[in-house]
Amino acid sequence: DGGITQSPKYLFRKEGQNVTLSCEQNLNHDAMYWYRQDPGQGLRLIYYSQIVNDFQKGDIAEGYSVSREKKESFPLTVTSAQKNPTAFYLCASSAEEGGTNEKLFFGSGTQLSVL
Amino acid sequence: AQSVAQPEDQVNVAEGNPLTVKCTYSVSGNPYLFWYVQYPNRGLQFLLKYITGDNLVKGSYGFEAEFNKSQTSFHLKKPSALVSDSALYFCAVREAGRRALTFGSGTRLQVQP
Numbered sequence: 001d002g003g004i005t006q007s008p009k010y011l012f013r014k015e016g017q018n019v020t021l022s023c024e025q026n027l028n029h030d031a032m033y034w035y036r037q038d039p040g041q042g043l044r045l046i047y048y049s050q051i052v053n054d055f056q057k058g059d060i061a062e063g064y065s066v067s068r069e070k071k072e073s074f075p076l077t078v079t080s081a082q083k084n085p086t087a088f089y090l091c092a093s094s095a096e097e098g099g100t101n102e103k104l105f106f107g108s109g110t111q112l113s114v115l
Numbered sequence: 116a117q118s119v120a121q122p123e124d125q126v127n128v129a130e131g132n133p134l135t136v137k138c139t140y141s142v143s144g145n146p147y148l149f150w151y152v153q154y155p156n157r158g159l160q161f162l163l164k165y166i167t168g169d170n171l172v173k174g175s176y177g178f179e180a181e182f183n184k185s186q187t188s189f190h191l192k193k194p195s196a197l198v199s200d201s202a203l204y205f206c207a208v209r210e211a212g213r214r215a216l217t218f219g220s221g222t223r224l225q226v227q228p
Contacts, residue, residue, distance in 0.1 A: 004158075033215060040124070042205060042220040043159075050214060058215065090158055102147070102166070104216065106158030 003027065006091050006107035012115050013078065013085060021076045021110045023091035030095070032074040033104070036060060037088040046089075049074055078112060086113050117142045119208045121219035128196045129227050136191040136222045138206030148189040149207040149216065150180055159205060165189060176200070196226045 004025045013019045025032065031050050035043040045058030049068040063082025068074055074093075078085045088111050092104040119140045128134045140146055147166055151159040163174025170182045180191045189206060203223050207216040 006158075031214075035218070040220060042121075043218040045215050045217070048215050056214070092159075103149070103161040103164060104151070104159070106151075106160070108158045109156070 004091055004093055004105055004107035006089075006110050008110060009108070011110055011112045013112060014115050016080045018077055018079050019112070021078070021089055021091075021112070023074045023076065023107060024072055025074075025091075025093045025105075026072060027093055027095065027105060028071070029093035029105070030071070031093060032068070033092045033094075034058075034064075034066065034074070034076045035090045035092065037090055037109075043090065046076065088112075117146075117208050117210045117213060117217045119206050119217055119219040121204075121206055121222045123222050124220075125223045125225060127225045127227065130198050131195050134193050134196045134200070134224065134226070136204050136206075136224060138189045138191065138219060139187050140189060140206070140208040141187065142208060142210035144211045146189075147209040147211070148180075148182065149209075150174065150178070150189075150191050151205045151207060151218075153203040153205065153221075155202075162191070162204075196224075198226050198228050200224060201226045 007022045033048040034046040044060050047066040049055035065077045090109045091107040094104050096102050149164045150162040153159045163172050165172045165182045173179045178193050203221050205221050206219040209216045
């Protein structure tokens with residue numbers, strides 16, 4: 001089945017620790033995105049990538065880092081600089097911008113909590 | 116800057132009654148507007164979008180949305196609600212030239228049997 005796979009489903013971070021969230025897609029999409037979801041605040045954009053080896057900061061990039069070495073993969077690292085990391089993290093991809101097929105496909109998310 | 120507002124945190128409706136979930140937006144230029152739905156502990160699923168053309172857009176699961184340029188609104192509607200429609204609904208906007216969507220804060224729809 002084509003889709004987006006996020007892992008792990010649940011992740012716990014100790015203070016001062018960096019953790020990495022995995023996102024893999026087999027939809028052959030060029031664009032990939034990371035959103036953070038907090039209750040009552042909707043989704044906020046962390047980073048996005050339009051093409052391999054290129055990515056841009058979103059609205060809340062501080063304390064996060066990403067890489068895009070392969071088209072299929074867009075991992076997100078939550079660094080120790082992110083002081084409030086507890087949230088639900090969603091990865092998404094899209095094939096076409098501005099056309100009739102433009103839409104985001106989302107993974108099932110990773111819930112990150114601080115120990 | 117692009118932004119979107121969903122003024123209602125929760126909407127309650129009885130099964131079989133029509134439902135409306137409100138959304139207003141702010142962009143420079145022409146908007147690309149979307150509705151997504153999120154079921155518990157899941158990612159978001161695409162419902163419908165407005166790019167250009169007819170102001171009434173039809174989408175998945177019997178939902179539709181009405182684009183109103185003068186009121187900068189894109190309200191989600193359904194003629195007859197089902198209990199299974201209960202979920203969290205997000206409106207999103209992208210203005211031409213921008214690369215990513217901005218989402219609203221979400222509206223929880225509760226359909227009572």
